[in-house]
Amino acid sequence: MDVVWTDLHRRxxxxxxxxxxxxxxxxxxxxxxxxxxxxLETDERFNFVGLTExxxxxxEAVHALxxxxxxxxxxxxxxxxxxxxxxxxxxxxxxGLREGMSAARPPEGAAAAFGYWCYETxxxxxxxxxxxxxxxxxxxLTAAEKILAGAPSAYGLCxxxxxxAAANVFGGFCYFNNAAIAAHHVASxxxxxxxxxxxxxxxxxxxxxxxxxRDDVQFVSLHGDPKRAYPWFIGHEDEVGAGxxxxxxxxxxFGPEAEDDEYVTRLAGxxxxxxxxxxxxxxxxxxxxxxxxxxxxxxxxxxDGYRRCxxxxxxxxxxxxxxxxxxxxxxxxxxNVHAWISPFASSVLxxx
Ligand SMILES: [Zn+2]
Numbered sequence: 001m002d003v004v005w006t007d008l009h010r011r012x013x014x015x016x017x018x019x020x021x022x023x024x025x026x027x028x029x030x031x032x033x034x035x036x037x038x039x040l041e042t043d044e045r046f047n048f049v050g051l052t053e054x055x056x057x058x059x060e061a062v063h064a065l066x067x068x069x070x071x072x073x074x075x076x077x078x079x080x081x082x083x084x085x086x087x088x089x090x091x092x093x094x095x096g097l098r099e100g101m102s103a104a105r106p107p108e109g110a111a112a113a114f115g116y117w118c119y120e121t122x123x124x125x126x127x128x129x130x131x132x133x134x135x136x137x138x139x140x141l142t143a144a145e146k147i148l149a150g151a152p153s154a155y156g157l158c159x160x161x162x163x164x165a166a167a168n169v170f171g172g173f174c175y176f177n178n179a180a181i182a183a184h185h186v187a188s189x190x191x192x193x194x195x196x197x198x199x200x201x202x203x204x205x206x207x208x209x210x211x212x213x214r215d216d217v218q219f220v221s222l223h224g225d226p227k228r229a230y231p232w233f234i235g236h237e238d239e240v241g242a243g244x245x246x247x248x249x250x251x252x253x254f255g256p257e258a259e260d261d262e263y264v265t266r267l268a269g270x271x272x273x274x275x276x277x278x279x280x281x282x283x284x285x286x287x288x289x290x291x292x293x294x295x296x297x298x299x300x301x302x303x304d305g306y307r308r309c310x311x312x313x314x315x316x317x318x319x320x321x322x323x324x325x326x327x328x329x330x331x332x333x334x335x336n337v338h339a340w341i342s343p344f345a346s347s348v349l350x351x352x
Contacts, residue, residue, distance in 0.1 A: 040334070056068060089121065137178055140179065162323075
């Protein structure tokens with residue numbers, strides 16, 4: 001099974017985030033990806049390959065041009081005007097700020113404009129953010145093309161993650177939505193249906209927003225209930241899609257401390273809905289921050305639970321692209337990702 005990897009993720013190396021009003025060491029660190037790589041390298045079933053560059057156009061098909069331009073160009077001005085080596089927004093555009101008035105315009109200065117394009121405080125810019133984010137998209141697209149070329153599965157070790165980035169706004173450690181860009185690329189170039197199955201602890205709000213009115217991309221998310229969990233304002237079970245997308249957005253919200261048996265049972269339930277939809281490809285937004293010891297989440301899955309999850313999804317018998325999202329217990333992230341994707345690696349051996 002191919003694992004798409006790039007060293008360029010290391011260019012995204014912020015030191016801090018603002019968490020509950022306090023600066024703390026960021027959870028989204030380069031050693032997350034390095035630990036996953038080291039774990040997978042111990043298993044000869046995984047074949048590491050580099051990325052292929054795809055340019056801006058697959059990103060422009062999903063994200064606002066202004067957001068892409070901002071991420072591409074903002075850093076030199078921010079660094080010059082603030083002297084900082086990383087930067088987070090001060091004021092963010094709230095829906096109530098201009099209620100009853102015309103839409104807001106982005107401020108002219110890059111530092112102030114941060115709050116126009118970003119909705120929260122844990123997603124700073126550093127010098128290498130754009131390079132790493134572009135590379136993360138290319139990792140996802142390169143892995144997608146392995147499947148379009150005939151592989152039954154592939155894993156893209158994306159970093160930074162992507163599923164919190166919506167069409168017009170980024171946040172949640174995410175800049176470009178890797179899974180959504182890959183899903184749109186596959187759906188639009190093949191004319192087939194695609195499912196994005198998001199199993200990160202946090203609701204994939206960006207992916208939901210991007211596909212909310214579409215009937216060719218089904219979005220299924222299992223996550224901590226937004227009543228108590230980030231991203232707070234989106235991810236409720238009564239959000240089912242709109243327009244022709246109605247019925248193609250499925251949210252499954254868990255209470256705290258949910259364990260393997262409940263999770264696997266509900267995952268198997270949504271897999272029946274995926275099978276009924278009939279996609280040509282399942283794209284898994286794989287977060288292992290549902291782990292019992294994850295520092296920012298409150299579910300209680302185990303490493304063996306992840307193996308069971310992978311087996312359930314593999315049993316769909318649909319080509320499966322697995323892309324890395326969250327997971328912040330760095331001591332455990334490698335073996336948890338390995339457990340989840342291992343059932344797919346075994347299928348490659350059977351085919352040979
Ligand atoms: Zn997460």
